[in-house]
Amino acid sequence: MSGKDRIEIFPSRMAQTIMKARLKGAQTGRNLLKKKSDALTLRFRQILKKIIETKMLMGEVMREAAFSLAEAKFTAGDFSTTVIQNVNKAQVKIRAKKDNVAGVTLPVFEHYHEGTDSYELTGLARGGEQLAKLKRNYAKAVELLVELASLQSSSPGSNAPLLTSSQSWMSESEKSSIG
Amino acid sequence: MLEGAEFYFNVDHGYLEGLVRGCKAGLLTQQDYINLVQCETLEDVKIHLQTTDYGNFLANQTNPLTVSKIDTEMRKKLCREFEYFRNHSLEPLSTFFTYMTCSYMIDNVILLMNGSLQKKSVKEILVKCHPLGRFTEMEAVNIAETPSDLFNAVLVETPLAPFFQDCMSENILDELNIELLHNKLYKSYLEAFYKFCKNHGDVTAEIMCPILEFEADRRAFIITLNSFGTELSKEDRETLYPTCGKLYPEGLCLLAQAEDFDQMRRVADHYGVYKPLFDAVGGGSGGKTLEDVFYEREVQMNVLAFNRQFHYGVFYAYTKLKEQEMRNIVWIAECISQRHRTKINSYIPIL
Numbered sequence: 029m030s031g032k033d034r035i036e037i038f039p040s041r042m043a044q045t046i047m048k049a050r051l052k053g054a055q056t057g058r059n060l061l062k063k064k065s066d067a068l069t070l071r072f073r074q075i076l077k078k079i080i081e082t083k084m085l086m087g088e089v090m091r092e093a094a095f096s097l098a099e100a101k102f103t104a105g106d107f108s109t110t111v112i113q114n115v116n117k118a119q120v121k122i123r124a125k126k127d128n129v130a131g132v133t134l135p136v137f138e139h140y141h142e143g144t145d146s147y148e149l150t151g152l153a154r155g156g157e158q159l160a161k162l163k164r165n166y167a168k169a170v171e172l173l174v175e176l177a178s179l180q181s182s183s184p185g186s187n188a189p190l191l192t193s194s195q196s197w198m199s200e201s202e203k204s205s206i207g
Numbered sequence: 208m209l210e211g212a213e214f215y216f217n218v219d220h221g222y223l224e225g226l227v228r229g230c231k232a233g234l235l236t237q238q239d240y241i242n243l244v245q246c247e248t249l250e251d252v253k254i255h256l257q258t259t260d261y262g263n264f265l266a267n268q269t270n271p272l273t274v275s276k277i278d279t280e281m282r283k284k285l286c287r288e289f290e291y292f293r294n295h296s297l298e299p300l301s302t303f304f305t306y307m308t309c310s311y312m313i314d315n316v317i318l319l320m321n322g323s324l325q326k327k328s329v330k331e332i333l334v335k336c337h338p339l340g341r342f343t344e345m346e347a348v349n350i351a352e353t354p355s356d357l358f359n360a361v362l363v364e365t366p367l368a369p370f371f372q373d374c375m376s377e378n379i380l381d382e383l384n385i386e387l388l389h390n391k392l393y394k395s396y397l398e399a400f401y402k403f404c405k406n407h408g409d410v411t412a413e414i415m416c417p418i419l420e421f422e423a424d425r426r427a428f429i430i431t432l433n434s435f436g437t438e439l440s441k442e443d444r445e446t447l448y449p450t451c452g453k454l455y456p457e458g459l460c461l462l463a464q465a466e467d468f469d470q471m472r473r474v475a476d477h478y479g480v481y482k483p484l485f486d487a488v489g490g491g492s493g494g495k496t497l498e499d500v501f502y503e504r505e506v507q508m509n510v511l512a513f514n515r516q517f518h519y520g521v522f523y524a525y526t527k528l529k530e531q532e533m534r535n536i537v538w539i540a541e542c543i544s545q546r547h548r549t550k551i552n553s554y555i556p557i558l
Contacts, residue, residue: 091547098541099550102534103498109335113321114385148437149386152447153393153426156433157496 054200061197067130068190075183082176089172093165100162104155111147119143120170127182132189137178139171212409216517219297224516227525230288231513233260235532236558243539244551249274252540274540281533285526286338292522299407303519305366306400307526311340312367313396317389319348320357342366370395387443390430394449397423401451407519414512414520421508423452424481425501431462431471432497453478502555506531510557528557 037043100107121142126133151159216224235243239259246252249272253265264280265272293304315336322332329346336345344361358371373395374388397419404415427448434444445463448454454462454474461474475481484500509524535554542551 091545094545095541095547095550098538098545101541102538103496103502109318109332110321113318113325113327149384149439152386152430152433152439153390154429154498156429157498 058197058200061193061200064130065190065194065197068132068186068193071129071134072183072186072190075179075186079176079179079183082172082179086169086172086176089165089169093162093169096158096162096165100151100155100158103158104151107150107155107159110150114146114150116146117143119145120167122174129186132186134182134185135178136182137174139174212411212517220300220519223292223295223300224521227292227521228513230260231521231525231528234528234558235259235536237556240535240539240554240556243536246539246543249277249540249544252277252536252543256536274537274544277540278533278537281536282338285529285533288529289339289526300519300522302403303411303522306396306403307523308339309366309370309396309400310393311337312342312365313340313370313389313392315340315342315345316362316367317385317392319345321385323348323357367392367396369399387447390426390447393426394447397426397449398451410515410518411520414515414518415523418505418508418512418520418523420452421480421504423449424454424458425505427452427454427459427462428471428475428481429498429501431465432468435467453480499553499555502531506555506557531555532557 035047037047119141120139123138123140125136125138127136128134145163147159147163239255242255243252246255253272256265257263261281261284264284265277268276268280289304293301293308296304318332318336319329322329329348333345342365344364347361348357362368362371370392374391401416401419401423404419405412430444430447441463445459448459448462450456450459458474458478462471465471465474472485475485484504485497487495487500488497489495506528509527512518512520512524535557538554539551542548
């Protein structure tokens with residue numbers, strides 16, 4: 029108990045009752061904040077674990093996709109200009125949704141397909157099989173990227189309220205230990 | 208046509224035939240490929256290539272060395288050799304060379320048409336065009352609004368005009384889908400080239416006609432295989448098959464009706480040449496694909512073309528073998544640079 033934190037009070041019975049009520053209120057507040065910070069910590073740890081797993085998987089998938097590009101180029105020749113010129117509308121799009129954890133809203137991204145494949149007939153005369161494999165590999169890579177982006181954008185989102193709530197919790201716990 | 212090419216071939220074409228045979232002797236051998244496969248980095252690849260016919264072709268490249276730089280330099284070298292042959296040729300060899308460049312011209316025209324439809328600048332597309340398919344009217348492509356105008360204004364002067372005629376009715380281009388147009392043009396081109404070789408007669412016909420027949424049948428098989436599961440209808444598919452191969456006419460009818468790989472295989476079993484090729488296709492992801500098997504057969508036929516003398520097929524065969532060699536080197540370089548060496552031996556061996 030440091031000298032600065034002493035509350036100046038007139039020692040009467042009513043003052044004691046009031047002080048006890050204040051103590052109870054402070055303790056309830058601290059418990060609620062503790063629960064909030066625990067829930068956020070749990071969520072944060074889950075997100076971090078998933079981020080690590082996804083990043084490892086990402087490395088593998090990108091490597092596979094780049095290699096299938098080399099295979100497709102070996103069989104089909106150079107189709108890059110055809111692909112770039114026929115770019116039209118996006119086939120894979122993202123929706124942003126809100127998720128609620130202990131009162132904190134976190135953004136979540138979800139991908140969906142729209143429209144048909146405008147590159148269906150590319151590689152008709154040579155390399156069609158390799159091109160189909162290439163499309164599948166890169167689609168997988170894009171889906172993983174969307175998931176990773178979703179996780180990484182929600183992790184600072186959950187980190188900030190976690191820090192503020194844990195700071196408030198600690199200052200509250202200091203104050204309540206005085207009274 | 209007088210028989211006995213050996214009497215008069217060398218008068219006009221002997222120098223070029225000797226030259227192309229010398230160039231063919233400089234193709235990479237199995238030992239060279241073994242050395243390349245053992246390289247750790249692209250710098251090692253460059254050092255190994257310096258000992259071959261390629262010499263110091265990468266000497267002026269700045270660091271870092273990438274696979275696309277190697278590819279561009281190899282293509283430039285091939286183009287220089289081809290242009291040299293072409294500039295020194297006389298008729299009818301020069302018509303033969305023109306036919307060879309038509310396939311690259313078709314690719315370039317499709318690129319340019321696509322680009323002008325998308326309102327892209329001509330300059331950036333010109334850079335991407337294949338150098339062997341250059342023709343003088345290329346820069347004029349952007350004046351046309353629609354493909355039909357393009358044909359009437361620009362392409363009617365090029366050697367590609369007769370191929371476009373087959374795709375047109377009443378001066379309007381039928382086919383609006385670029386990919387289908389591409390394949391139809393290629394079909395007309397193959398048939399015209401085949402007729403030219405056949406009319407020339409002599410050893411050239413004996414060598415080139417089987418090669419072109421194989422090319423036609425190969426296209427028919429691959430188009431069928433790649434059209435399973437797409438929105439390409441059976442009638443459309445049939446219009447894309449070249450008719451100058453062994454499969455014409457019964458095989459092509461049967462192929463047009465095929466709906467999966469096994470039905471295609473049964474069509475191929477009727478032909479003694481194609482049955483062993485289909486048998487060599489491994490199932491699933493481990494073995495060879497149909498395209499790999501076809502590539503190997505093409506390389507085999509091209510190498511055999513050098514066993515006869517006094518014909519134009521050596522030039523065609525040399526160009527195709529050189530392109531395959533470029534693809535092999537790029538494949539090995541990509542495997543090395545991506546450090547993914549499991550399939551590094553899947554190149555097609557030539558000699």
